[in-house]
Amino acid sequence: MEAFERARLDAFFSRIAAHFRSEQRPASFLITHLLPERPAFVRGVASVTDLRSVLPKPKSVHAEARRQVEGDGYTCDRLTRETFSDTDRAVRYVEAHAAGRPVVLLDVGGYFTPALGELCDRFSGRILGVVEDTENGHKRYAELDKLPCPVVSVARSPLKDPEDFLVGQSVVFSTEALMRSRNDILHGRTALVIGFGKLGSSIARLLHAKGVRVTVYDIDPVRRTQALSQGFTVARDRASGLEDAGLVLCATGSLSLRCEDFPRLRNGAYVATVTSSEDELGLDGLTDVYERTQVGEYITRYLTTGHYFYLLNDGNAVNFLHGASVGPFIFLVQAEILAASSALSRGEMSPGMHEVCPADRAAIAATWLDYFNR
Incomplete structure (x- = not known):
């Protein structure tokens, strides 16, 4: 400054x-x-x-x-x-x-x-x-x-409201930057946004603008109807949404993914959050099943027989890697x-x-x- x-x-x-x-x-x-x-x-x-x-x-x-x-x-x-x-x-x-x-x-x-x-x-x-x-x-x-x-x-x-929109932009920017460091891109990918509040809805719109096929899941049926009215596919439940997602962005501020949810991820899927891992992800117990390997700066691969996925920034707010500026x-x-x-x-x-x-x-x-x- x-x-x-x-x-x-x-x-x-x-x-x-x-x-x-x-x-x-x-x-x-x-x-x-x-x-x-x-x-x-x-x-x-x-x-x-x-x-x-x-x-x-x-x-x-x-x-x-x-x-x-x-x-x-x-x-x-x-x-x-x-x-x-x-x-x-x-x-x-x-x-x-x-x-x-x-x-x-x-x-x-x-x-x-x-x-x-x-x-x-x-x-x-x-x-x-x-x-x-x-x-x-x-x-x-x-x-x-x-x-x-x-x-x-x-x-x-x-x-x-302006902060929420711009935080959504920074989340998408940081997610894409990390994916590009592994020669992956957002365009053409399928994504699941968990949570369709002000921040999650901003992320969903920004991903859509980048050519991502976006599915939304929220525990609130009112928000699911809002997502549907805005043209997004809405998952019947979290499990079905996870199975087709090459990118999962968690934006609930509470527990989005439990330990038992991770095996449902597509092979090679990326997982990112907008808050801390202790709030958004149930990671306890994963190391009993998965081997963790640092495969890039702020990118961890979880690997077990027949299945693997990537966790960005150890599950903490991905946008803080690039200043989180709004x-x-x-x-x-x-x-x-x-x-x-x-x-x-x-x-x-x-x-x-x-x-x-x-x-x-x-x-x-x-x-x-x-x-x-x-």
Whole structure:
């Protein structure tokens, strides 16, 4: 990023922070993809909250971005699913960094869900709420029996639509780049897209535009009818869709393929996902049956008698191999996260799922246009 681009981005977040900053300034914990443009967002979070620690998602940490964040004086701690699945450990962690304080939790993928109830009950301060960025995380919070605090989700915001479309483009780009490294191409191939939400539908359309014969499977019958209405073949079930697919793209944010599904893949099929392998793929037990061999950079062949397939990037989000860039549109969503943090800081929301109000989204969009529609 050029110096003038960094300056413009910092100016954008400064203006957003000034618009949404409230008198209260709670402590915050930020889970994020630590990509090259992310330090400006981190500074934005620190402008509307007292940022106590940054927890980078482990499969998407850019070394220079981390150095910048730590150089700005913010703590970066290691994140795993276990960090907050052990409730005692989670409570100790938050206590160690923000004892007695009001706290906002900024999440990407529902990491705080296992410990949220205990944090709200046992923490010496007050958990004001959670801001969730992803559809996967949105579902994790919505599925809790009873939310103990407000959760503001930006996952289904109209400001996220451009990001979802462009992430779809980056997923298809990275998948094709890896296939081409083995002298394979997308054109003329059959593909199964598992999950027809905003991201999966974008991937399906982009694959179709590249000459791929696309079949869709989604557990939601409403989404299956939507896929059919848009001209895609819809698999009766996951098993039948897998049998004819030379490429499988998993875009559910939850478990797409179980261990017993992999033997159904066509020989030589490629498998890629849009999120982490621990969320999307049931790989446990495969090594009891298949021999794993690295056959190219970020390409692993699974081979057993009479059957083989290729897994891209060890089942983790394939687009992060090439930066996962969606341009300045990502800043719309990041600005909405700041607005949600500010709304929670007032401590007036009831427990349950919430969204940022339309007026705040309009203010964000208007500000973004001032800086990036040039």
